[in-house]
Amino acid sequence: MEKLELANTEDTPYLLLDKGNNKFEISGRSLPEDAFEFYSPIHEWLESYVADANPSTELVMNLDYFNSSSARNIVEMLFILEKITETGNEVKVTWLYKEEDDVMKSRGEEIQSVVELPFEIKTV
Numbered sequence: 001m002e003k004l005e006l007a008n009t010e011d012t013p014y015l016l017l018d019k020g021n022n023k024f025e026i027s028g029r030s031l032p033e034d035a036f037e038f039y040s041p042i043h044e045w046l047e048s049y050v051a052d053a054n055p056s057t058e059l060v061m062n063l064d065y066f067n068s069s070s071a072r073n074i075v076e077m078l079f080i081l082e083k084i085t086e087t088g089n090e091v092k093v094t095w096l097y098k099e100e101d102d103v104m105k106s107r108g109e110e111i112q113s114v115v116e117l118p119f120e121i122k123t124v
Contacts, residue, residue: 027062030070039073046080062096078115099123
């Protein structure tokens with residue numbers, strides 16, 4: 001399965017989905033003009049990954065800011081990842097935030113409350 005890597009821009013995050021090296025990361029700012037268009041290929045990649053997932057998957061999320069349309073798409077990413085647990089494989093989300101950034105800590109807690117995945121929130 002080909003890795004999906006997207007360079008960050010002023011309005012979009014860096015993204016790495018790399019099954020071969022077992023690295024899954026999203027970082028930076030997410031406020032694309034069309035969040036559905038930006039996240040659609042990510043959702044498609046993840047749906048394909050679910051069918052043949054690694055025994056253990058950790059998604060590291062280190063976002064500085066994201067808008068509400070990105071939030072919906074981020075939660076959708078995690079809903080897709082929840083399907084991996086149905087195959088007996090493990091999934092974990094690590095939510096990183098800067099110690100002084102209470103907003104991103106709270107947003108991580110909000111997302112954690114709606115998904116059914118092991119979810120660790122910690123400072124960087």
